[in-house]
Amino acid sequence: MNKLWNEITREDVIKAIEIFDATHKPFPLPRNTFLIYNNKKYPAKHIRGLAYVIATKQEISKTEFSGGEETVRFFIRLGFQVEYHKNKIIPKLSHNDAPERRIVTKPRSLPGRSLSAVSQKNALQRLIQKHYGHIETEKKFEWLRTPDQSNLPSEYVAIVSALSNYRQHEGFKKSNYPLSCDMVIEKHKLIIEYDETQHFSKAREITLDHYPSNVQLYYSKESWLEACKRINAKDNDPIDRDERRAFYDAVRDIEAYRNGYKLIRIKHGDFNWEEPGAGIHLKNLLSFKPIVKSRTEGIHKIARLIVTGNDYDERGNLDCNKLIRSIGSFVGQMHGKCQFDFLITPGGFLTFSFQANFPANIEITYAEKNLTNILQQEAALQIDRFLKLLPKDVYSKLKDIADYFTIGIDGKSPLNKQHIEFVAVFDLKQEKVIQWTGKFYPTEQQKKDLIKINDLSSHFIKLNHQQVAILGCHDLNVYNPRGQATASPDGWKKQVAERFKRKCKEFDPDIVLQHPHSTDTPNIWNAAWRELERELPKVKHFASGINYSNKTGVRASLDSVLQKTQKGDVIDFCFD
Numbered sequence: 001m002n003k004l005w006n007e008i009t010r011e012d013v014i015k016a017i018e019i020f021d022a023t024h025k026p027f028p029l030p031r032n033t034f035l036i037y038n039n040k041k042y043p044a045k046h047i048r049g050l051a052y053v054i055a056t057k058q059e060i061s062k063t064e065f066s067g068g069e070e071t072v073r074f075f076i077r078l079g080f081q082v083e084y085h086k087n088k089i090i091p092k093l094s095h096n097d098a099p100e101r102r103i104v105t106k107p108r109s110l111p112g113r114s115l116s117a118v119s120q121k122n123a124l125q126r127l128i129q130k131h132y133g134h135i136e137t138e139k140k141f142e143w144l145r146t147p148d149q150s151n152l153p154s155e156y157v158a159i160v161s162a163l164s165n166y167r168q169h170e171g172f173k174k175s176n177y178p179l180s181c182d183m184v185i186e187k188h189k190l191i192i193e194y195d196e197t198q199h200f201s202k203a204r205e206i207t208l209d210h211y212p213s214n215v216q217l218y219y220s221k222e223s224w225l226e227a228c229k230r231i232n233a234k235d236n237d238p239i240d241r242d243e244r245r246a247f248y249d250a251v252r253d254i255e256a257y258r259n260g261y262k263l264i265r266i267k268h269g270d271f272n273w274e275e276p277g278a279g280i281h282l283k284n285l286l287s288f289k290p291i292v293k294s295r296t297e298g299i300h301k302i303a304r305l306i307v308t309g310n311d312y313d314e315r316g317n318l319d320c321n322k323l324i325r326s327i328g329s330f331v332g333q334m335h336g337k338c339q340f341d342f343l344i345t346p347g348g349f350l351t352f353s354f355q356a357n358f359p360a361n362i363e364i365t366y367a368e369k370n371l372t373n374i375l376q377q378e379a380a381l382q383i384d385r386f387l388k389l390l391p392k393d394v395y396s397k398l399k400d401i402a403d404y405f406t407i408g409i410d411g412k413s414p415l416n417k418q419h420i421e422f423v424a425v426f427d428l429k430q431e432k433v434i435q436w437t438g439k440f441y442p443t444e445q446q447k448k449d450l451i452k453i454n455d456l457s458s459h460f461i462k463l464n465h466q467q468v469a470i471l472g473c474h475d476l477n478v479y480n481p482r483g484q485a486t487a488s489p490d491g492w493k494k495q496v497a498e499r500f501k502r503k504c505k506e507f508d509p510d511i512v513l514q515h516p517h518s519t520d521t522p523n524i525w526n527a528a529w530r531e532l533e534r535e536l537p538k539v540k541h542f543a544s545g546i547n548y549s550n551k552t553g554v555r556a557s558l559d560s561v562l563q564k565t566q567k568g569d570v571i572d573f574c575f576d
Contacts (some may be wrong), residue, residue, distance in 0.1 A: 035081075303342070434461075
């Protein structure tokens with residue numbers, strides 16, 4: 001909310017009422033919200049706007065602030081009586097003279113109105129403050145603005161077109177219009193929107209039906225669509241109010257996700273926030289797991305099993321019990337609803353140790369030529385052991401959900417730093433690994449100790465009539481412009497990068513699956529993915545397997561990481 005609103009006093013409002021009574025200028029006729037003063041009803045939003053001009057000496061448009069509950073809260077704070085949806089709301093001063101709301105008439109028993117929206121929203125706000133600390137209300141962000149209609153981002157093309165065709169209204173197409181958020185918990189990068197009945201309209205149904213597939217929601221899209229059909233709210237003051245409100249809600253959803261915020265919507269009437277136990281319900285509602293995209297039914301290309309540092313110990317060894325429980329949760333949510341071509345994991349999703357008789361300090365080039373098959377056998381045994389730990393019904397349903405499971409699995413020497421980083425393509429229907437590949441492009445720190453997979457053709461495979469490229473962790477950086485610009489033209493890294501890119505261009509993949517070890521900021525892979533898109537325009541879908549962790553602390557939100565490391569039909573499931 002504009003901070004200047006806090007400068008308006010009760011005296012400013014009374015003066016606004018006096019001016020209104022004296023001038024009788026035309027004003028928008030209110031439908032639901034009235035200010036009551038000296039037993040006379042006044043148009044609440046209009047009087048609020050007049051008071052703003054009196055107090056600040058600045059003009060303000062009616063489109064720059066909201067009526068309804070926001071205006072009700074404004075007048076209650078100043079101790080005025082308000083009528084909202086035919087319910088009288090009278091301020092009652094507490095011991096510290098802070099106005100409290102007292103409902104003196106019984107609310108209408110309409111869907112979502114059996115509870116006072118004003119009192120519910122304020123009860124919710126108090127609960128959030130109690131359990132999560134400092135919150136900001138009516139907060140605006142520089143990035144939260146309606147998109148430029150002259151250069152409309154792809155995410156909005158379908159939404160704007162459908163909304164325009166609904167009733168041929170164009171007023172909602174205002175560029176660069178700033179929007180506010182109901183409640184923000186900044187330390188958690190969390191936005192909470194409280195949706196009252198008027199948010200569930202045909203226009204809102206239209207926007208939800210045209211959301212881009214790569215926008216992740218933290219509320220049930222299906223539930224919101226059902227409420228839109230059931231309630232079918234209509235607000236024609238102004239005539240395109242439904243379109244504006246629906247579009248602004250869509251912008252909040254999309255831009256919050258693009259900017260690394262979790263936006264959770266709460267539907268008015270779903271729960272009484274003044275009841276005992278509301279705090280527990282709130283914590284469950286604001287839980288960040290599992291994270292599943294809104295478009296969850298049907299056949300999809302890629303599912304990502306997101307892990308965090310909590311699934312591994314300080315040495316990078318997995319906690320099998322945690323991963324097994326999490327896969328069980330994934331299966332429980334997806335079985336019977338979704339099918340995927342590919343289920344992908346990060347690098348080092350599983351680990352194994354070299355056998356005790358594996359030669360110590362063996363020459364890397366020798367190991368690459370002669371011992372990778374032995375290490376593959378060890379990796380295969382570890383994959384088999386892990387899958388057998390899954391409950392039989394979970395494993396059976398997992399095979400129904402996905403065709404192929406790409407597993408990052410690292411082998412480590414117990415004697416030194418020598419290691420290998422495999423990616424196994426596991427055919428869930430045949431219950432076997434059908435292709436082995438792994439990292440061929442080491443980091444500078446790994447050059448002496450990594451046993452590379454030098455067979456570049458192993459990275460390419462045709463599955464389900466699609467050309468699929470499989471990358472290990474750092475392999476994607478053959479497309480990093482900065483890294484390639486600084487590489488020695490005659491050096492091994494430059495030469496192998498160019499060789500791989502030629503092979504990849506010849507293969508012309510539709511899908512690229514990368515298996516990095518840890519990704520705590522989108523900046524790690526963003527430049528490489530953008531260059532890959534430029535060089536391989538046929539790629540319709542790509543994804544990085546995500547282990548969201550950093551021993552020294554993560555540097556960016558999980559949402560920003562997920563957003564910048566995928567393209568196309570990708571659905572995420574977060575373990576933690």
